[in-house]
Amino acid sequence: MMAVRRPTQKATPQGEEERLLVQAAQNDPAKFDALYELHFERVYYFLARRVRDRAIAEDLTSEVFHKALANLAAYEWRGAPFAAWLFRIAANALADQYKRASREQPSSGNANDPDELPDLSSPDLEAIDYHARLFRLVDRLPAVQRQVIRERFVEQRSIREIAARLNKTEGAIKQLQFRALQSLRTQMEGGHA
Amino acid sequence: MRKRSPAVQLDRAIDALLAALQPVPEAQTSPALAQLMPIARALRDLPRPDFKAALKSDLQRRTIMSEAAAPSPVPAKPPQFRRPNFPNIAPYFLVGGAPQFIDFLLSAFEGAERIRVPRPDGSIMHAEVTIGNSVVELGDANEQYPSRPMTIHLYVPDADATYARALEAGATPIYAPTDDHPSGDRWGEAKDPFGNTWYIATRRTLVSGAEGFLTVQPYLHLRNAHDMIPFVEAAFDAKATGVHKSPDGIVRHATIEIAGATFELDEASGDSQLTESYLHVYVPDTDAVYAQALAAGAEGVNPPYTAPYGDRAAGVKDPFGNTWFLATYLGAQETKP
Numbered sequence: 001m002m003a004v005r006r007p008t009q010k011a012t013p014q015g016e017e018e019r020l021l022v023q024a025a026q027n028d029p030a031k032f033d034a035l036y037e038l039h040f041e042r043v044y045y046f047l048a049r050r051v052r053d054r055a056i057a058e059d060l061t062s063e064v065f066h067k068a069l070a071n072l073a074a075y076e077w078r079g080a081p082f083a084a085w086l087f088r089i090a091a092n093a094l095a096d097q098y099k100r101a102s103r104e105q106p107s108s109g110n111a112n113d114p115d116e117l118p119d120l121s122s123p124d125l126e127a128i129d130y131h132a133r134l135f136r137l138v139d140r141l142p143a144v145q146r147q148v149i150r151e152r153f154v155e156q157r158s159i160r161e162i163a164a165r166l167n168k169t170e171g172a173i174k175q176l177q178f179r180a181l182q183s184l185r186t187q188m189e190g191g192h193a
Numbered sequence: 194m195r196k197r198s199p200a201v202q203l204d205r206a207i208d209a210l211l212a213a214l215q216p217v218p219e220a221q222t223s224p225a226l227a228q229l230m231p232i233a234r235a236l237r238d239l240p241r242p243d244f245k246a247a248l249k250s251d252l253q254r255r256t257i258m259s260e261a262a263a264p265s266p267v268p269a270k271p272p273q274f275r276r277p278n279f280p281n282i283a284p285y286f287l288v289g290g291a292p293q294f295i296d297f298l299l300s301a302f303e304g305a306e307r308i309r310v311p312r313p314d315g316s317i318m319h320a321e322v323t324i325g326n327s328v329v330e331l332g333d334a335n336e337q338y339p340s341r342p343m344t345i346h347l348y349v350p351d352a353d354a355t356y357a358r359a360l361e362a363g364a365t366p367i368y369a370p371t372d373d374h375p376s377g378d379r380w381g382e383a384k385d386p387f388g389n390t391w392y393i394a395t396r397r398t399l400v401s402g403a404e405g406f407l408t409v410q411p412y413l414h415l416r417n418a419h420d421m422i423p424f425v426e427a428a429f430d431a432k433a434t435g436v437h438k439s440p441d442g443i444v445r446h447a448t449i450e451i452a453g454a455t456f457e458l459d460e461a462s463g464d465s466q467l468t469e470s471y472l473h474v475y476v477p478d479t480d481a482v483y484a485q486a487l488a489a490g491a492e493g494v495n496p497p498y499t500a501p502y503g504d505r506a507a508g509v510k511d512p513f514g515n516t517w518f519l520a521t522y523l524g525a526q527e528t529k530p
Contacts, residue, residue, distance in 0.1 A: 029256045030253070030256050032252060032256060033249065033252075033253065036248075036249055036252060037249075040240075040245055040248075040249075041240065044238075044240045044245075045238055045240075048238040048240070049238055054241070054440050055439050055440065055445075057240075058240075058241070058244050058248075058437075058439075059375045060375075061240075061244075061248065062248050062251070062375060062437065063375050063376075063377055065248060065252055066251075066252070066255070066376065066377035067377050069252055069255060069256070070377060096373055100373065130235070131235050131238060134232065134235050134236070135239055135240060138236070138239060139242075149236065149239070150239070150241075150242065152207070152211075153211075153233075153236040153237055153239050154239050154240075154241050154440070155440070156211055159204060171200075174198075174200040174201055174203070174204045175200045177200070177203065177204060177207070178199060178200035178203050178204075178229075181203065181229045181232050181233060182229065184232050184236075185228060185229055185232050188232065
């Protein structure tokens with residue numbers, strides 16, 4: 001019998017590790033946690049930068065991971081990163097979201113317009129990885145810097161509000177914000193999170 | 194002019210960035226600060242840590258439920274405090290026309306009547322209907338317990354077929370089952386002729402079908418739903434197994450477990466009108482839970498008593514207007530019609 005050579009992607013150490021994680025989760029769904037931790041930031045950013053609405057980005061992220069968990073048994077490893085599969089689910093969820101939004105707001109003429117739907121088939125992997133790495137680095141900042149960053153960028157609170165909440169001066173909060181951004185920049189230039 | 198510190202300059206640039214949701218022209222910042230602005234821009238999409246944790250716990254809960262639903266050679270033994278064949282937190286419907294409501298449950302949801310206690314005038318004092326693996330209870334409304342429409346989450350093997358049967362039995366369509374629901378489940382909604390809302394869903398998780406899941410889960414739409422979670426934790430030793438909040442803290446969905454059975458809640462809004470429900474829940478120790486509930490802010494409706502049908506029973510009303518019938522099965526008597 002003649003052997004058939006199939007074109008395959010060369011397995012990288014990271015790819016092999018991910019394949020094992022997927023296999024483990026397929027055998028024991030409780031191990032889906034590891035895949036979630038690995039990809040949460042990527043999927044969230046992929047969606048958040050396209051919908052520009054935190055609540056919708058959260059709903060869609062939730063939908064993507066629930067669908068991934070539900071369909072994990074049917075997932076077949078073919079050498080492509082697991083993230084590519086998640087982005088495909090995310091792109092479908094996003095397309096459905098645009099359809100829903102355009103049904104609900106047929107004449108809005110805003111970013112929900114399906115004509116403005118970005119190219120979902122080719123996610124910008126470099127930007128996604130950059131943001132995912134940055135988001136994970138925030139978790140590793142000293143506690144008070146981390147809190148300032150979250151209050152400022154997630155809760156969008158003013159320096160005055162944050163100062164009142166943390167019982168510090170406004171000047172101190174600005175310094176903490178400055179140091180946190182400097183630290184994040186240095187680490188982003190320094191390597192992987 | 195006094196030169197501003199880099200920290201102040203950076204904050205002004207971030208202010209502009211957050212207000213405009215647009216990149217700040219680099220000319221406005223020094224070269225050193227310009228290097229920090231890409232980081233600031235990227236942080237606008239930073240996810241909420243609460244959301245990440247809540248979604249993770251929701252996924253874990255699903256995993257556990259799926260595993261629990263997998264066939265097992267050894268059937269799980271029900272905890273002793275629970276009446277046999279009473280696995281869920283039962284919604285207690287008080288309606289005008291309870292006999293007709295039973296007919297509706299039988300036709301729409303393939304229910305099976307298991308207890309009916311009539312009054313001499315033909316009205317119903319108490320009845321129980323099983324739906325799937327769960328129980329709902331009902332009676333004719335009266336002055337003490339007036340009719341209140343409730344919302345129920347029904348997990349069935351085929352949402353489309355159940356939805357069609359419900360409409361045939363007289364329910365009003367709200368929307369037909371769709372795969373578009375954010376839960377990932379196939380999900381439709383109908384209102385019965387007695388004013389109750391039914392979320393008719395089929396799980397799209399690792400295990401198909403409703404076996405193993407509780408078929409019936411009460412779904413409470415509350416005002417200030419976030420306050421309900423600490424209340425049920427303190428009053429009923431409840432555990433919030435999945436809480437999904439909007440950035441401003443509004444509860445979009447939460448699943449709450451009390452002694453192994455679950456209900457769901459969210460913030461009442463236009464699509465999900467405020468509900469005040471009647472709920473029957475089995476707990477390990479009615480007397481202790483009754484005392485805890487009062488300490489947590491509930492109002493006593495019935496102090497603990499031993500009911501003739503073999504339960505230690507009590508009633509409380511929570512600060513959100515829901516009435517909870519607490520019970521501990523004493524095992525002294527079998528339930529009889």
